[in-house]
């Protein structure tokens with residue numbers, strides 16, 4: 001009886017494997033379609049303060065800084081976000097063709113995914129930190145975040161269409177476009193060239209300093225003693241120091257949840273000036289403190 005059963009399952013093995021493969025393919029396709037749908041939810045563009053606008057979608061930020069000699073766009077979101085960002089820019093009354101400079105926090109597919117499409121739509125020049133330029137030009141390939149599972153890039157993980165890198169910069173460099181002036185702070189660790197941006201924004205009679213934090217997240221697959229990135233710990237420690245040294249008034253970051261964008265957006269309705277809820281130096285400092293605690297726990301656990 002057992003022998004017959006064995007014979008039957010051996011005989012049917014290709015059929016069973018085929019069914020499993022079909023089920024897996026269907027599940028994988030559904031999962032990818034659900035992700036694309038979720039990432040394609042449009043978000044309301046709005047003014048944060050002065051010439052600074054929010055044009056991001058689905059939790060990943062994109063900021064537009066407008067000026068008389070053209071605009072600057074920071075980050076491009078997921079690959080699905082390109083057309084949504086273009087639409088957000090035009091809903092605010094601006095033209096994507098006036099975007100002259102594209103900047104990026106770091107070359108992961110949730111922040112660099114549509115930079116190529118945005119570059120094609122605007123004709124803007126892209127500036128990338130020297131530490132991230134290679135990963136950007138390779139569409140995310142060989143990213144440290146994948147750890148030893150680098151083959152996952154070929155299956156689409158952290159993969160995006162590579163934009164043209166027009167210029168590179170190093171820590172402390174300033175990028176100007178007419179009256180717009182941004183300082184690059186290379187806060188490395190999450191990637192080798194992870195860039196936080198600081199820039200002044202004129203609000204009423206005041207000038208406030210906006211700081212957009214790149215990322216301080218440490219991926220679980222990334223070892224802190226890897227030969228591929230031996231200076232990772234020194235970089236993280238320097239990044240916490242750099243961010244603490246900046247007198248941020250307006251707290252921004254590459255993910256909207258980190259600086260509570262939607263709550264602050266709602267609070268604008270009751271504020272005297274739109275910028276008020278976004279002036280949040282305490283939120284900025286406590287975000288850096290919490291990120292450092294997570295980092296130190298990981299270091300002591302290793």
Ligand SMILES: [Zn+2]
Pocket residue numbers: 106108190215
């Ligand atoms: Zn990232």
